Amino acid sequence: MSVIAIDHVQIAAPPGCEDAARGFYGELLGLTEVTKPLPLTARGGVWFAVGTQQLHVGVQEDHVPARKAHPAFRTADKLALDQLAAILSAAGHEPRWDDELPGTARFFVPDPWGNRIEILAER
Numbered sequence: 678m679s680v681i682a683i684d685h686v687q688i689a690a691p692p693g694c695e696d697a698a699r700g701f702y703g704e705l706l707g708l709t710e711v712t713k714p715l716p717l718t719a720r721g722g723v724w725f726a727v728g729t730q731q732l733h734v735g736v737q738e739d740h741v742p743a744r745k746a747h748p749a750f751r752t753a754d755k756l757a758l759d760q761l762a763a764i765l766s767a768a769g770h771e772p773r774w775d776d777e778l779p780g781t782a783r784f785f786v787p788d789p790w791g792n793r794i795e796i797l798a799e800r
Contacts, residue, residue: 682729682730683730684730684731685724685730685731685732685733686730686731686732686733686748687732687733687734687735688732688733688734688735688743688748688788688792689734689735689736689737689740689741689743689790689792690722690734690735690736690737690740690788690789690790690792691736691737691738691740691790692721692736692738693721694721694722694723694734694736694789694790695721695722695723695734697789697790698722698723698734698789699723700789701770701788701789702723702725702732702734702788703723703725705764705765705768705770706750706761706796708725708726708727708732709725709726710723710724710725710726711724711725711726711731712724720735720736721735721736722734722735722736727750732748740790742787742790742791742792742793743792743793744791744792744793745793746793747785747792747793747794747795748794748795749783749795749796749797750794750795750796750797751796751797751798752796752797752798753798754798754799755782755798755799755800757798758782758783758784758796758797758798761796762774762784762796765786770786770787770788771786772784772785772786772796773785773786778797780799780800781797781798781799781800782797782798782799782800783795783796783797783798784796784797
């Protein structure tokens, strides 16, 4: 027996996060919302498709932003990464570029609740 893939990654957000999650992850990052199973809808939050995996934005009553742990999203190429950085910046989410990973262009940006998000592309 062994693990074969990542099914989903969950990040935490405060109660009432759904509209901001749809705005940031859906509209700005371009992720497609996935319908949550009916038994889980009362918990709040929003799920998104990321390729064959998912990102789950889950509600945490005493939310504290994750400033080190983070998901990392890959764009198709450096041009797409630059375009996404410009979109985020225009929307008030300022990317912080980092060049410490060889062969990779990347930046970090906080989501609406201060969680660390990494976005990268091959150089």
